Amino acid sequence: xxxxxxRLNEKLQNISNRLVELTKENNQLTSNIINLAEKRNTxxxxxxxxxxxxxxxxxxxxxxxxxxxxxxxxRTVLAQERTxxxxxxxxxxxxxxxxxxxxxELAFIRTGFSFIALGIGLMRYFGFGPWTTLDAGIxxxxxxxxxxxxxxFITTMKFQRIYDRKMKAFLASELEGVDKK
Numbered sequence: 001x002x003x004x005x006x007r008l009n010e011k012l013q014n015i016s017n018r019l020v021e022l023t024k025e026n027n028q029l030t031s032n033i034i035n036l037a038e039k040r041n042t043x044x045x046x047x048x049x050x051x052x053x054x055x056x057x058x059x060x061x062x063x064x065x066x067x068x069x070x071x072x073x074x075r076t077v078l079a080q081e082r083t084x085x086x087x088x089x090x091x092x093x094x095x096x097x098x099x100x101x102x103x104x105e106l107a108f109i110r111t112g113f114s115f116i117a118l119g120i121g122l123m124r125y126f127g128f129g130p131w132t133t134l135d136a137g138i139x140x141x142x143x144x145x146x147x148x149x150x151x152x153f154i155t156t157m158k159f160q161r162i163y164d165r166k167m168k169a170f171l172a173s174e175l176e177g178v179d180k181k
Contacts, residue, residue, distance in 0.1 A: 088170060091163070091166060091167070091170065092167075094163065095160075095163045095166075098156060098159050098160050098163055099160065101152075101156050102153060102156045102157065102160060105149045105150075105153040105156055106149065106153060107149070108146070108148055108149025108152070108153075109145075109146050109150055109153065110149075111142070111145055111149075112142045112143065112145035112146025112147070112148075112149060113142065113146055114142065115138050115139065115141050115142025116139050116142035116143060116146065117142075118138055118142070119135045119136065119137075119138035119139030119140075119142060120135075120139060122135040122138065123135045123136075123139075
């Protein structure tokens with residue numbers, strides 16, 4: 001019987017050894033599970049930190065976008081002011097041109113009167129003779145120049161009055177703007 005009991009003891013010993021091995025493996029697996037859980041927790045904390053960092057970056061990006069929008073609005077206002085200044089420069093340029101045109105037409109009138117005076121003076125100095133037709137031609141050229149200059153000057157004066165009102169209104173608004181500042 002001893003042999004059967006020995007066999008049984010041997011089997012029991014094998015089972016006990018196997019149980020110890022399985023217990024060790026179980027302990028090892030449990031240890032691995034714990035390590036993996038710790039790693040998972042660490043990764044979760046890292047992910048949470050990255051999410052916070054991303055959130056901060058998003059807030060920073062939002063702040064930058066708002067600042068960019070503010071700067072764009074300021075740039076738009078400055079562009080509108082620049083456009084208004086360009087339009088006023090154009091109006092001043094047109095006004096300058098009208099004034100120059102008026103001076104040119106006054107020069108036509110002045111030249112016409114000078115030719116008339118020259119022609120009459122030549123007729124009086126040389127009397128009536130072969131040169132009288134030339135003297136009369138000078139008087140006629142002077143009269144035509146004076147008439148041309150006068151008719152053109154009247155038209156120019158109408159435009160000048162229109163632009164005088166525009167310029168006065170513009171300058172008055174500019175002076176009000178200076179007073180407000």
